[in-house]
Amino acid sequence: MKQSKRDTTLSEKDALQDLLDCEKLLMSYYSMALTEGSSQSFRKAILKNYSAHAETQFQVFEQMLSRGYYEVQPAAKMMIDQNAEKFEKIKKQISAQ
Secondary structure: OOOOHHHOOOOHHHHHHHHHHHHHHHHHHHHHHHHHOOOHHHHHHHHHHHHHHHHHHHHHHHHHHHOOOOOOOOOOHHHHHHHHHHHHHHHHHHHHO
16 A cells, blocks of 8 residues: 555654754754855854754754653763863964964
């Protein structure tokens, strides 16, 4: 039996995940456009849209978190310290050049 569009519905979790994925994708496109933009007015418009989608993405994330649909694992202190050290080394290398 062939399913029609109206027979297919997303659960709340799937709908929120889809929306989160879309917002993340839009943000990556806006980020790319921002780095490639050569006009100040264009960059300003892109940055405005990027900020709006960043806010929407975070709101969707918070909704998923509050409903138990998105689990965040806290990073271990050792992992944080290792990454901080790694980026401090890179920062020193860059500033030495």
